[in-house]
Amino acid sequence: MQISENNDFTKRLEAIIDTAIDGIITMNDKGIVESINPSAAKIFGYAPEEVIGNNVNMLMPPPTKREHDQYIKNYLETKTRKIIGIGREVLGKKKNGEIFPFRLAVSEVILDDRIIFTGIIHDLSEVTKAREEIQVLNKQLEIKVGERTYELEKVVNQLLNTNAALENEIKERKEIENRLKENEEELIQSLEKEKELSELKSRFVTTASHEFRTPLTSILSSASLIGKYPEAFQQANREKHIERIKSAVTNLTGILNDFLSLSKLEEGKFTVNFGEVKLEKLCMEVSLETKGMLKDGQIIEHNVIGEDKTVFSDERILKNILFNLISNAIKYSDATINCHIVINEENFEIHIKDRGIGIPVEDQKHLFTRFFRAGNVTNIQGTGLGLNIVRRYVDLLKGQISFESIHEEGTTFSIIIPLNKLK
Secondary structure, eight states: OHHHHHHHHHHHHHHHHHHOSSEEEEEETTSBEEEEOHHHHHHHTOOHHHHTTSBGGGGOOTTHHHHHHHHHHHHHHHOOOSSBTTOEEEEEEOTTSOEEEEEEEEEEEEETTEEEEEEEEEEOHHHHHHHHHHHHHHHHHHHHHHHHHHHHHHHHHHHHHHHHHHHHHHHHHHHHHHHTTTOHHHHHHHHHHHHHHHHHHHHHHHHHHHHHHHHHHHHHHHHHHHTTOOSGGGHHHHHHHHHHHHHHHHHHHHHHHHHHHHHHHHTTOOOOOOEEEEHHHHHHHHHHHHGGGOOTTOOEEEEEESSSSEEEEOHHHHHHHHHHHHHHHHHTOSSOEEEEEEEOSSEEEEEEEEOSSOOOGGGGGGTTSTTOOOTTOTTSOOOSOHHHHHHHHHHHTTOEEEEEEETTTEEEEEEEEEOOOOO
16 A cells, blocks of 8 residues: 555656656766756757766756866765755756756755755746847937937027027117116006016026926936846836836927927917818827827817818918817816817818816916916926917917816817918
8 A cells, every 4th residue: 555655656746847847857976867857858959868877967068067077076075065955047058059048956865875966947048038138128228318318408408598588688678678768658668578578587497497307307217217127027117117208208398399389489480381281180190199198098089070171271280289289188187088170161160178177267367378377287297388389379370269168077179260262
């Protein structure tokens, strides 16, 4: 009965070893292989009978192959462990000559008064490949962050130049005021204008400083933290910080676009270029460009009603209007956003509707004022320039803009633009 139980145990043990995912090799105190499971044979590319009975150093590349027998001899004499009972990453040699990394854990077993060594082998080829790919990706990310930083520096320098131009304008107005001292009414008007420009400069510097600081801090912290996750299993952590960097760069791009657009409009450098505009194609482009801003479950629905769904207008201005209003709707709501365009005989209408936080009644009269932000959005990033820029774009197309909003229920912006008949 005892013999039968031992046979059953032996069979179970053999089945476990033969089906193990990791490789298992046993050898005697001379380094001669006594057994090798299918996983180990597959890892090294040998048939089991090609390995059993041979010195295990046939699976090692130089110089480890030459040193292995001496290592076993030293261990048996001194019991000083370098791998046995510890485990480490080593290199192996396959039948086809390929050198590859694997994790080796060796244990010593005394069986029937003789020493047997058991090696557990875990192939690290895929892990090493993934590690190398991660290093390449990290290098590419560093380059990309460097490029973005350089672009940001260029735009910030443009902003500083604009600010310098604004200071020069204030200085010129002061000189005009000195020449108009005899006319009290004109002097008062000039002083009011100076006050307005000073306030504009102050709000510009304050807004730019505040809006740049947050995303730049996020980029810096995320870029620093990425380096703390070098292992393959930490990919999720790296991706989280990469997404934070992408989001911060997107926010910076939007802020810079607002400032540059305002600068061009203020300086009268924005020209209108009429041409055929396919509205459905334009809507699709804006939807794709704002897709990355959408929150979970949020979608954009658009439809165009008209005979050929084509108008003669400025495509760039229309795209800027749609992008600004739709990105605002995404920012201030969580539900579906509707973009509805109707082409009539004399004009075409654009309606952007969201079901978001709405605009408080007391703030609605100031909505198109530059740098103005409603009281219920102070915790949401923004410059307060978007709607002012949209109104200026609409003015360039000789159109009209209006809105209806209910606090906590949503907002609809409506734009009517006359059709240009000069096709």
